[in-house]
Amino acid sequence: MKNLRRIITLSLIILLAGSVIIGCKKSETAAGGGATGKPTAPQGRLVIGVNAMNGNMFDGWDNLGGNADIKLLINGYKTIIYTDDDRFIVDPVVVKSMNTTENADGGKTYTFEINNNLTWNDGTPITAKDYVFALLLDGNPLIRELGTNRWVSMDTYYGFEAYNEGDTNIFSGVRLLGNYEFSVRIAHEDSYGDPLFPFWYEITYADVTPFPLHVLAPGCDVVDRGTGAEITGPFTLELLQSTIDNGSRGYRYTPYVTAAPYKFVSYDVSNNTTILEANERYLGLGSDRIKPMIKTLVLQMTEDSTQMDMLGSGTIDLLVQLSGARNINPGLDLVDTGRYKEINYARNGYGCIWFQCDWGPAQFPAVRRAIAYSMDREEFVRQYTGGYGVIVHSRIGLAQWMYAENKTALERDLTVYTLNLQKAAEELVADGWTLNAQGGAYTTGVRYKRLSDGTLMPLIVEWFSNNLNTVGEMLATFVTANAASIGMQINQDFGDVTAFYNALDGIGKRYNMINGGSGFAIIDSPWYYYQPDPEMFGSWNGNFLIDHDLNRYTQNMRNTTPGDYASFSRSWMEFVLHFNKNLPDLPLYSDQYYDIFNNKLQGYNHNALYPWTSAIVEAWVSE
Secondary structure (H helix, E strand, O other): OHHHHHOOOHHHOOOOOOOOOOEEOOOOOEOOEOOOOOOOOOEEEEEEEEOOOOOOOOEOEOOOHHHHHHHHHHEOOOOEEEEOOOEEEEOOOOEEEEEEEEOOOOOEEEEEEEOOOOEOOOOOEOOHHHHHHHHHHHHOHHHHHOOOOOOOOHHHEOOHHHHHOOOOOOEOOEEEOOOOEEEEEEOOEOOOOOEOOOOOOHHHHHOOOOOOHHHHOOOOEEEEOOOOEEEEOOOOHHHHHHHOOOOOOOOOOOOOOOEOOEEEEEEEOOOOEEEEEEOOOOOOEOOOOEOOOEEEEEEEEOOHHHHHHHHHHOOOOEEEEEOOHHHHHHHHHHHOOOOEEEEEEEOOEEEEEEEOOOOOHHHOHHHHHHHHHOOOHHHHHHHHHOOOEEEOOOOOOOOOHHHHHHHHHHHHHOOOOOOOHHHHHHHHHHOOOOEOOOOOEOOOOOOEEEOOOOOEEEOEEEEEEEOOOOHHHHHHHHHHHHHHHOOOEEEEEEEOHHHHHHHHHOOOOOOOEEEEEEEOOOOOOHHHHOOOOHHHEOOOEOOOOOOHHHHHHHHHHHOOOOOOHHHHHHHHHHHHHHHHHHOOEEEEEEEEEEEEEEOOEEOOOOOOOOOHHHHHHHOEEOO
């Protein structure tokens, strides 16, 4: 059975996966049949294993995988939603009408009338003020003082810079037009001078999610006197600290008032467990008005070493996005018992080693290429994925339509970094790593390079690996000894999830390389990830990289007219070829994911296009 399951042509799945906008399906079907047996009211309990989670339940702080899933489940009534046929549409449950106006400066204005029957889960009516307040809060300079990064990318809005810098309390690009009417004006260029139109995901400029004004800013109001919206009343840092984050309490940790399929109940720090319940006031998603039919969702943090035992014992009911033979094969053994089911799909992302390119040897592309030539990636991928993945050579996921369209050209043009210590040494020599510690000619030991200021830099690479999985240990056997043979010393540290995210953000001890992986969202935005502005380093530009060519290629992707797939594909090819040459990441594999779940879960349709947080809203459990 398992061998038959492995015979799957991954590249046939060419649609995008992952989501930053909760999705809806055009029609309701159950895995293996129709919706027979689906209840009419929420019932039952489902426990989902997640690989990382902490107490941050509000965007702006770290975004561990479990937390990101929770936020998708509890934050809703967005103006724009994503469907399973790869479209962004206006949600008719939320929006009564949306009009688009082209402005004289080249920007656009989106004007909304929302429906008057929406409520928060505490029964408070949702009005246009909640949508406008969300934008005013995110763009306000106080939100930065609170210690969040919620404001990143809001420079698309007209008037954002003056509002965000505190020059004015009025956000001119956001208008409150009535109890249920508001508008957002998108500027013609962002703060970097890059044009905002055309934009490949242009309709997402009109995506706004409401925040509960009465919870986050009690005693305050949103007004518009004709030149833009503003917050009035006692809107201070002290107020936000009391309502959002005082260090241990607030909406950051307990977002009790939301508007989505599920509502937050509790988070237990002692065992990293979050409980959500179906929101009885939720009106549904999309034209089919899809409502949750599982009463209680429990998200339980698990580790690779114990998660399959937990699934087999019934401690958890669902594991999503399992990768690698060590995880998949035990899951398929459970399926063979007849008490479990599986779904599999190509990954929209890849496993990789991230390089932080602003310091030490990893700032030099030749060193990154030498590391690539020092690693037997083919054997690592074979051992790690066990036949459930393939090696990739750039920022590529097998589920990307661009990959399927350009596969032949990629096979021809990409540099394939196979194990070749001679080439690795040649890269280092050509880049000036030809000296010893005294400045003489290199013979053995650690290589050195003379920098422009006359100092000698040792070829010592600091490496961080997350100790919650075995990937770092496996990788070390394929690279460390080989690197030492060409004059490179690699020091590997291990740490927990907190240390992992600190390493990614450059907090504390700095590292040259960090192994991990990237999942590409539906709105994949490499034009943010490779911005050369140091203010973007860490949370967005995780490579701490200044590469103007890479930024230019991604901006070309961003500024493609919606629907012009040929132009977008060409710009994507330029991007991945440049990426392949300079290796801000060392790509390892893109693989096949499996979800393994208890038979009691019915109507569950997670796939490469449709995220599990959307699929679970349509599913139910048999009792």
